[in-house]
Amino acid sequence: MGYISVKIGKLFMLMALFLFLGCSRKENKPEAHVYIENKEGKFTLYRAGAPYQIKGASGFSELEALKEAGGNTIRIWDTVGLSSVLKKANENGIAVIVGLSLPESQYLSFYDDQAKIDSQYKAIKKTINIHKKDPALLMWCVGNELVFPVRPKYHNFYKAFNDIVELIHQDDPDHPVTTTVLNFNQKDIFNIRMRTDIDLISFNVFGAIKYFKKDLKDFSWFWNGPYLITEWGIDGPWDGTRYTAWGAYIEPTSTKKAAQYKERYDQYIPAHDPRNLGSFIFFWGQKQETTHTWFSLFDEHGRKTESVSAATAIWTGKEGNDTFPKINYMLLNKKGAYDNIILKPNQPVNAELLMETGSLKPEKVEWEIYPEDWYRKGNVNNLVRPAAVSTKFNNTADLQITFNTPLKEGPYRLFVTVTNRNGNIATSNTPFYIAIADNNEKK
Known part of the structure; x- marks a missing residue:
């Protein structure tokens, strides 16, 4: 009887140890694991077991300067040169949201062609599985500024989109999936929530950022999930910017842009919203869009404009030591x-x-x-x-x-x-x- 009791005791000890180790393995997620936690409407992004507040920039260059300015994340739009971008980001302690570019939903000739859909799916699957364990990877973004219509003829678009989201959830459960929309459009948000299974919504907002807090509040009865602002910045030419008699948009000086970045963040970015996981200033680097200077925080030689100082103040709460011409x-x-x-x-x-x-x-x-x-x-x-x-x-x-x-x-x-x-x-x-x-x- 004593022998049996000892055996039973050892069995219980082994079971308890097994359960403990099992729980420990479940709780100690892999170093690359990224997830979103919801506690009574307060959303927190976790990376490597610790809360991670995104201080982001849209762009893929000047990563040393980004680190010095207090930034910690970049957002890129496609997978061109992805291995190099991830390597450079990791060297600088920068996380990356990787964009998976898709044709816009209006291109029905693409989404009605199964051969094209299959080819896209295979290419994305290959990319996911090559890079899913990269330490710099933060999450995947399926498409950029897609429109999410409601009409039945877009069924194939939704199927292709959802197949990619499901692929990522299956092959790389350690990284969340998002998509971006332009501004705050209730129809897009309705269809994303009702017809897709992404983990969070991302917004690209420029002039309309003035109304963003109100838009969030007014539609919270239907959608109150987590979100990112993956592009924000000064007014684009499309934002009611004044123009000449022949239609040339008038660009502010870099000095005035720096002031607008800081003012816009302080007044309109909902930094303390419990649903907000972070934001990305646009554009970290040099980019030709209307002009080669309109959105560029740097020039093509890597020289900084005063807007880099504005970003530093936003991310660190302190003015940088750099001086700039005005x-x-x-x-x-x-x-x-x-x-x-x-x-x-x-x-x-x-x-x-x-x-x-x-x-x-x-x-x-x-x-x-x-x-x-x-x-x-x-x-x-x-x-x-x-x-x-x-x-x-x-x-x-x-x-x-x-x-x-x-x-x-x-x-x-x-x-x-x-x-x-x-x-x-x-x-x-x-x-x-x-x-x-x-x-x-x-x-």
Whole structure:
């Protein structure tokens, strides 16, 4: 009887140990495990067992500068060069939300072609399984700014989308799945919730960020899940930005953009919302979109604009130590961008740059003229940077030059980049139009 009792006792001890080890294995998730916890409406993102608050930037370059500024996450749109991006991110302690690009739902010819769907599925499956254990990976984003319609003809789009989401949940359960929508559209959110199984919704919001808090509150009766703001920033050209008589959008100076980034975050980003897992400033790097400076926090040489300092203040709560040139505005023949500057071919022009009071004298001033071709393509967000117009600039005084205008009729911009002693820059540009008066002048 005693022997049996000892046997039974040992059996219970082994069972208890087994259960303990089993529970321990269940609780000690892999280092790469990322998940979202919901405690009474308070959503928390966990990474490697600890809460992780995203301080993000949309972009894939200047990662050392991102780390120095206090950022910890980037968001990319596709898988081009993904291995290199993940490696560089990991070296800098930066997490990555990886975009899996999909055709927009309106492309029914794609979604009605099973061969194309199968090919896309296989390519994404391969990507998932190659990179799912990468330590820099934070989550997957299926598509960018997709529209989620309700009509039956989009059935194949939803099936393809959901198959990819299910694939990720099965092959890589350690990383959440999101998708992005443009602005806060109740129809999109309704259809995402009712017809998909993603883990959180992400928003790209620019001018409409002013209404974002109210939009969230007004629709919380239907959807009150976690979210990210995967793109936010200054007004885009599409956000009611003023434009010239010929349709050229007027871009603020980099100095004014820096102030708008900080002001916009403080006033409109719901940083303390218990549903908000973080936000991504746009654009960390240099990007051609309408102009090569509009959204760029850096130039193509990696030089910082003052908006990097604004991002530092947002992420750390402290102003950075960097100093930046501060541009007030630019004049062409004593006229500003809002004056609709129309000039003749080969006309001598005086350009003058006005710095803010107290701004130190720049170390270097670079002038360039670029033609504009957005009107030909019917796309204000022209993503191809045109070639600069070969122009001779003559310095006449500090921050003043003269030049002769281009010979060809059409819209142009005069750009200036000002560099200070520590290599930081400020940028400004002014649109102008070359008009040929009559047929004789055209000859």
